[in-house]
Amino acid sequence: MRKYYRLILFIFLFISTIALLFYWHEYNRLRYVLEVLNFFGQPPEVSVTSDCLLNTSLFSTENVTIPDSITPVWHRLGNDLFVFSAFWEVVGKKEHVKVIGVARYAASLKLGCRLWYEGHEYSSEGRISHSVINMKVSHALDDPDKVNPYFILCSPEVTLDAPPYAVELYSEEQQPRRSPIILPVLFLDPSPEPSNNTTVVCVVPSNRRITPAEVAEFVSFHQILGVGQYIIYDDGLLTPTALDILKDKSLGYKASLLPWNFPFAAPEAASTALKWDCLLRSLSVRPVGVIQLQWNQLAVPRYHHTLSAMVRDFDARISTAQFVLTALHFCFEYPEEKSAVPFKALRRFYHADLKQVKEEPQLVLQRPSLVVQGLKTQQRISPGIIAIHTYMHCNEADNQATPPRKYDNSISKFKNELQDSRLLKLWSRHQG
Incomplete structure (x- = not known):
């Protein structure tokens, strides 16, 4: 009789294990679906009054912080x-x-x-x-x-x-x-000593439609470099889905969205005013450095893993106000590599030969506390150490030849971390 009891218990245990595995599989599938729904919105015929994931939702408006009590506008x-x-x-x-x-x-x-x-x-x-x-x-x-x-x-x-x-x-x-x-x-906190290892990125208006894919890639990549805060000057061309991506509160970064309705057709005055607002605004978090980029630009160090580590290597005494960086133009006309990671930059390793460019473009990574004090000390950092990868069309005119190309796959060192990026995984699920 006991052998029959044991057989029944064994069968019950086997069925329970199979049911548990099936439940766990279906639970994970349902959770992925709810994450995507919570990010990209519910179908129009469904009325939902609360977050799909309640307190565990992936995206939330609570992370979009406006430092001022009133949103700045001109x-x-x-x-x-x-x-x-x-x-x-x-x-x-x-x-x-x-x-x-x-x-x-x-x-x-x-x-x-x-x-x-x-x-x-x-x-x-x-x-x-x-x-x-x-x-x-x-x-x-x-x-x-x-x-x-x-x-x-x-x-x-x-x-x-x-x-x-x-x-x-x-x-x-x-x-x-x-x-x-x-x-x-x-x-303003004038202390020159950074309070943490974070770096601030100010995103300048690009005067073109910014896609959700660009935002997801830009944020995912720079977060790997230790960027903890984004100050985004929005000219109204961020798509609604792109804005939703910036509302994520679970990945450890903060995004400040500032409308930029500059009142004059004066590009130099606009860029100067934006530069100083970016510097002064970033002082509130006392970062290691601050850099201004467009959505199609990525700061790619070749040897260092974070921007703060690079700054400390080149300026341990906190005496350099500005680090002059070189921009490399990665042309859309050049052939692409194959990559399983949903990240466009990992498929484009050819950039224009700078010797053929009349004026070499430059960007600057700054220590805001030193710049505000009036220091003008500079260091030029070789593109062999870090470069700003700019992704663009290099021959806008039909009769213009594509410039000679050079190979640079330095961004591929971040492939594994990009593959593990939760934001990129969510975005790839949505596209799939």
Whole structure:
């Protein structure tokens, strides 16, 4: 009789094991489906009022952080004067709010300002001053169409213990006076010593449609390099799905989305204003370095594994303000390699021969704390150490010959980590 009991127990155990394995397989399949649905949205005929994965959802809007209480945009302060962002800066014993603005040469800068403090019912008067931010391209001093970026400083009449949380700017010349512009104030940490090993990437507007695949590859790759924060200046051409990708909160990075409605057709003034907003904004996290890139650019070190490790190797004493890097043009016209990883850069190892390019493009990785202090020390880093891989069409004209090519597969060292990227896996499932 006992042998029959044992047989029954054995059969029950066998069936239970098979059922458990089947359940586990189906559970994983269902979870993958729910992750994709939670990222890319539910079908229109289904009404869902909560996240598919509840507290374990892969993507969430909580990760899209706006450092200011109000999203920065260019605000009109006068006929030809606009302001964008404000920062609390302490230089020695001097304290002031530094506002980034832009104006035509002929614009009036007769302004007034007031400061708002936590716990105070009324604002406090401030003293206003301004200075022109230097640009690479020079114009005639009396050119009425010249557009200058400015630092507008508002210094408190009476110094209080805490920094202000908002600054109010108004024009003293226009009558009747327009409504004042109120900007939130970010606190700047001037310490040159980084608080962690993170690197900040500021993504500049590309003036073209940005696909979700570009965003997924850009974020996945730079996260491997130790990039912990992205400051994205959005000109409105990020697709809705691309924006959803930036909302991921489980991968350890943060994305700040800033609308960039620059008011003038002045590329040099726009890039200068963006550069300084990027530098000052990144000071709040005290990174090892900050670099400005477009969505079609990847910072690829050949020997180092992270950007912070490279910076520390070349500047252990924290004395170099800028590292000049070289951009390599990887042409879409060149043949592609085969790769099982859903990452376009791993299929393109040929770049244009720089000897045939008239002007070698350069980018700069900066230590924001040193640049803000006015240091101009530089180091040029060879493309054999690190290069900015730029993916583009090299012969836009039909009658223009494709430039000679060179082979560079330095990005392939990151293949295994890209293959394990959760974001790329999710994106490949969606495409499949």
